[in-house]
Amino acid sequence: MRNAPIPSEVRQGNLRRTMFSESAEYYDLIYGSKDYRGEVEKLRNLVAKYVPEARSILDVACGTAEHLRFLSDYQTVGLDIDSAFIQLAKNKLPRSDFHIADMSQFQLGMKFDVIL
DSSP states (O other), X not given: OOOOOOOOEEXXXXXXXXXXXXXXXXXXXXXXXXXXXXXXXXXXXXXHHHOTTOOEEEEETOTTOTTGGGOTTSEEEEEESOHHHHHHHHHHOTTSEEEEOOXXXXXXXXXXXXXX
């Protein structure tokens, strides 16, 4: 299976958006056949093996938070550059913590056991 293309960025004032911004509401439909649950199971196995004491996860480029849906037993924080994706993630997981930020330069003032 091929990976999704790396989005190109577009500057609009101070807001950085990706090529997916205009179609964010359809992202989950487009990638609906992706096995997020299976990917999270593989992640859980890696965490159990290498960081068994892990309690917190930062998902960088979290998109619409599909992976985070299956990680609710951890303290999770999502980060994405695209505000449209963060809004969808917040609607999906209202009790989770999400931030709009560029992965190459952000500071949350927190430490995490696992970073995706």
